Amino acid sequence: MASIQALVASFFLVLAVTATAHPTKKYPPSSSSSLKVGFYKYTCPSAEAMVRATLHEAFLSDPGLAADFLRMYFHDCFVRGCDASILLNSTKGNTAERDSPVNNPSLEGFDVIDQAKARLEATCPQTVSCADVIAFAARDSVFKASGIYYDIPSGRRDGRISHASEVIKNLPPPTFTAPQLIANFARKGFSVDEMVTLSGAHSIGISHCSSFSNRLYSFNATHKQDPLLDPKYAAFLKTKCPQGNSNTDPSVALDSITPNTLDNKYYQQLLTYRGLLSSDEALYTSKLTKGMVLNNAKYGAVWGTKFVKAMVKLGSLDVLTGKQGEIRKICSAVN
Numbered sequence: 001m002a003s004i005q006a007l008v009a010s011f012f013l014v015l016a017v018t019a020t021a022h023p024t025k026k027y028p029p030s031s032s033s034s035l036k037v038g039f040y041k042y043t044c045p046s047a048e049a050m051v052r053a054t055l056h057e058a059f060l061s062d063p064g065l066a067a068d069f070l071r072m073y074f075h076d077c078f079v080r081g082c083d084a085s086i087l088l089n090s091t092k093g094n095t096a097e098r099d100s101p102v103n104n105p106s107l108e109g110f111d112v113i114d115q116a117k118a119r120l121e122a123t124c125p126q127t128v129s130c131a132d133v134i135a136f137a138a139r140d141s142v143f144k145a146s147g148i149y150y151d152i153p154s155g156r157r158d159g160r161i162s163h164a165s166e167v168i169k170n171l172p173p174p175t176f177t178a179p180q181l182i183a184n185f186a187r188k189g190f191s192v193d194e195m196v197t198l199s200g201a202h203s204i205g206i207s208h209c210s211s212f213s214n215r216l217y218s219f220n221a222t223h224k225q226d227p228l229l230d231p232k233y234a235a236f237l238k239t240k241c242p243q244g245n246s247n248t249d250p251s252v253a254l255d256s257i258t259p260n261t262l263d264n265k266y267y268q269q270l271l272t273y274r275g276l277l278s279s280d281e282a283l284y285t286s287k288l289t290k291g292m293v294l295n296n297a298k299y300g301a302v303w304g305t306k307f308v309k310a311m312v313k314l315g316s317l318d319v320l321t322g323k324q325g326e327i328r329k330i331c332s333a334v335n
């Protein structure tokens with residue numbers, strides 16, 4: 001753990017000035033359509049380094065932002081593809097994705113993306129898309145939280161449309177069963193194993209009580225408390241999320257073993273019925289996905305390799321390229 005932190009700290013410092021060097025742990029990208037690794041090599045050579053430097057500064061004051069950028073990437077790519085539609089502000093007559101209750105107020109880090117974009121605009125005006133900034137931020141967050149580095153193809157362009165109503169139509173809620181999660185990810189071209197693998201992102205970050213408190217107090221007609229929740233863990237969660245506390249919405253770590261490290265401990269906690277969200281535990285209790293959870297719990301390095309591959313694939317979802325869309329001047333509004 002200490003060595004990962006040291007590696008991560010030096011990586012962010014050293015690479016703040018150069019975008020070309022890479023640390024040792026590295027996986028090749030899977031080939032993906034028209035996106036390409038090093039897309040800005042000639043047009044804005046320090047693009048990736050500028051994003052990384054901005055994140056480095058932000059992580060110093062709020063390490064929890066790494067989880068936000070992973071989630072932001074998922075929420076952007078599953079709704080209208082990876083087109084930075086999640087970054088657009090609501091306008092008169094249109095509520096944008098970021099103001100859907102799924103994202104607001106729980107999703108943070110928009111200000112950091114805006115800072116990175118401002119830095120990029122100062123050096124390379126209207127060259128680097130906001131969609132690529134999100135993809136770089138997610139990649140750097142994975143490295144920050146796990147020590148695993150991967151190349152992420154770029155060349156995405158920004159969309160001009162964002163509707164809050166499309167968020168719940170595309171993103172799975174935490175109450176989904178395994179077959180529902182499988183169907184939701186299959187619609188986006190992901191296999192069952194890729195879905196289980198990507199769920200390992202819940203190895204960092206937090207959930208607000210409102211996302212799982214039904215498991216503690218109002219599960220179903222027969223059981224007030226979810227019988228698939230370890231009773232000791234449920235008792236702990238009740239201290240964090242008191243019943244009827246509607247004014248505040250406290251939060252709890254998604255991974256109770258290593259809450260700040262992106263690793264396979266998330267899967268290990270599912271084996272002891274300590275998955276926080278019902279959609280997490282469902283991956284272990286369903287025979288459709290149980291074997292994959294067991295494998296990921298056992299073979300951490302294999303999971304890591306599959307995870308970065310699936311992250312690259314996620315980043316190629318329904319992307320705009322070439323002359324499609326635009327390169328926004330600021331990420332929160334269309335040009």
Ligand code: HEM
Nearest residue numbers: 067070071074106172173174198201205206207208211279
């Ligand atoms: C499999 C279906 C998924 C469901 C049902 C789901 C649902 C959720 C929910 C309900 C939360 C807590 C929100 C809150 O109360 O604050 C959350 C947090 C999070 N999700 Fe997911 N998610 C899923 C998949 C993913 C994927 C694929 C990724 C990324 C690749 C991801 C990344 C995260 C992260 C990092 C957090 C913590 C955010 C933070 O600390 O601010 N999730 N997710």
